[in-house]
Amino acid sequence: MTNVLWLQGGACSGNTMSFLNAEEPSAVDLVTDFGINVLWHPSLGLELGDAVTEMMRDCVSGKIPLDIFVFEGSVIRAPHGTGRFNMFCGRPMQDWVAELAAQATIVVAIGDCACWGGIPAADPNPSDSVGLQYLKRAHGGFLGSGFKSKLGLPVVNIPGCPAHPDWITQILVALASGRAGDIALDDLQRPATFFKTFTQTGCTRVQYFEYKQSTTEFGQGTRKGCLFYEFGCRGPVTHSPCNRILWNRQSSKTRAGMPCTGCTEPEFPFFDLRPGTVFKTQKISGSVPKEVPTGTDHVTYMAHAAAARIAAPQWSKEDMFVV
Numbered sequence: 001m002t003n004v005l006w007l008q009g010g011a012c013s014g015n016t017m018s019f020l021n022a023e024e025p026s027a028v029d030l031v032t033d034f035g036i037n038v039l040w041h042p043s044l045g046l047e048l049g050d051a052v053t054e055m056m057r058d059c060v061s062g063k064i065p066l067d068i069f070v071f072e073g074s075v076i077r078a079p080h081g082t083g084r085f086n087m088f089c090g091r092p093m094q095d096w097v098a099e100l101a102a103q104a105t106i107v108v109a110i111g112d113c114a115c116w117g118g119i120p121a122a123d124p125n126p127s128d129s130v131g132l133q134y135l136k137r138a139h140g141g142f143l144g145s146g147f148k149s150k151l152g153l154p155v156v157n158i159p160g161c162p163a164h165p166d167w168i169t170q171i172l173v174a175l176a177s178g179r180a181g182d183i184a185l186d187d188l189q190r191p192a193t194f195f196k197t198f199t200q201t202g203c204t205r206v207q208y209f210e211y212k213q214s215t216t217e218f219g220q221g222t223r224k225g226c227l228f229y230e231f232g233c234r235g236p237v238t239h240s241p242c243n244r245i246l247w248n249r250q251s252s253k254t255r256a257g258m259p260c261t262g263c264t265e266p267e268f269p270f271f272d273l274r275p276g277t278v279f280k281t282q283k284i285s286g287s288v289p290k291e292v293p294t295g296t297d298h299v300t301y302m303a304h305a306a307a308a309r310i311a312a313p314q315w316s317k318e319d320m321f322v323v
């Protein structure tokens with residue numbers, strides 16, 4: 001039996017909603033087939049009031065072994081570092097987080113807000129929000145860069161806004177079944193099995209990307225063109241398996257005509273959502289993308305783009321999905 005305690009800080013509950021939609025395995029499978037005992041969860045826990053406080057105290061004291069501590073949402077430190085904007089069981093949530101993280105065998109951050117601060121930490125960050133071990137790309141966060149759980153692991157980050165349900169349940173199963181050592185983490189402490197490839201990997205628009213053919217109209221479904229050139233798609237610079245492990249087992253943002261907004265990267269929400277930066281490719285001199293695909297540079301990109309446009313066959317300018 002693996003005890004899991006799941007708490008929420010500065011959160012919208014989106015990752016909980018995602019978790020409850022998991023299919024491979026489902027949230028129920030975790031309990032019935034994989035020996036996970038959910039000590040408490042804000043939406044699923046049966047205990048109320050003083051009973052929750054007592055259970056929390058028992059986890060902090062070690063009376064109840066805390067195997068996996070899951071945190072969703074940002075750690076709120078306002079006002080003035082007290083954390084009193086986010087009270088839970090009679091004290092600031094940040095105090096519970098510090099003590100529970102110190103007792104836990106493994107600590108898992110679910111969703112952008114818990115990983116990097118996310119939307120609550122966007123400028124001007126009135127709640128003084130921070131992620132468990134990062135604030136955007138800066139290592140440290142609430143627990144500090146040297147933090148290691150009792151198993152000797154840093155916080156395991158499963159980012160996303162929200163994280164895909166199966167990323168959550170598959171990692172929880174691996175951790176609960178003693179395979180933590182098999183989970184390779186990337187340099188942002190994300191499981192590499194999910195975050196090594198790009199959102200673009202498997203996108204149905206890749207042939208348009210290759211020949212630099214742009215979508216001309218927002219929301220063209222699966223029809224035509226690539227969303228990188230005008231609509232701010234971050235697929236070539238974002239690490240996620242969204243076009244390999246599909247959402248609802250059938251689609252993804254880019255397949256449905258919606259640009260990837262890069263929600264698995266620490267800078268999300270990019271440009272702190274300033275007007276004119278969302279769903280719009282940021283350009284130099286009105287034509288060259290400010291950010292080019294990871295692994296290339298502007299000179300190489302421009303040379304490749306010019307050649308690709310010249311070489312573009314007629315079919316790459318047409319709708320490939322005729323109904």
Ligand code: SF4
Nearest residue numbers: 203226227228233235
């Ligand atoms: S729509 Fe986005 S993910 Fe798909 S090919 Fe274009 S840039 Fe890549």
Ligand code: SF4
Nearest residue numbers: 240242260261262263
């Ligand atoms: S497609 Fe991009 S924005 Fe959408 S969930 Fe995947 S990584 Fe996040």
